[in-house]
Amino acid sequence: MKIQILSKTDSSVKFLVEGIKPQFANELRRIMMGEIPTMAIEWVDYVKNGSVLNDEILANRMGHVPLKFDKRAYNMTKDCKCEGKGCSLCQVKLILKKKGPAMVYSGEMLRNWNSRP
Numbered sequence: 001m002k003i004q005i006l007s008k009t010d011s012s013v014k015f016l017v018e019g020i021k022p023q024f025a026n027e028l029r030r031i032m033m034g035e036i037p038t039m040a041i042e043w044v045d046y047v048k049n050g051s052v053l054n055d056e057i058l059a060n061r062m063g064h065v066p067l068k069f070d071k072r073a074y075n076m077t078k079d080c081k082c083e084g085k086g087c088s089l090c091q092v093k094l095i096l097k098k099k100g101p102a103m104v105y106s107g108e109m110l111r112n113w114n115s116r117p
């Protein structure tokens with residue numbers, strides 16, 4: 001196996017791996033993806049869902065929205081002093097208000113600043 005680093009920044013690494021089977025490369029990719037800290041939508045409370053999508057489908061789609069965050073501003077839930085219960089140091093609340101018919105974009109979700117001390 002030969003690994004060549006092609007480029008490296010603070011947020012990305014581009015590399016070339018040679019001499020391995022595709023299955024091993026895919027497993028390597030999956031392991032690396034699992035080690036990257038991510039923030040995603042986990043709970044969705046609806047006041048009113050007037051869209052054509054039912055609540056479960058809409059929540060599933062929102063769970064796939066990539067959320068950018070400053071990893072220094074939040075703790076991993078498992079490492080937080082709240083011991084995984086959830087607090088403003090390891091969670092963020094987002095609010096989405098939209099009246100249609102209209103297209104809804106992930107950038108329209110606003111942080112609920114009241115959830116932060």
Ligand SMILES: [Zn+2]
Nearest residue numbers: 080082087090
């Ligand atoms: Zn916490």
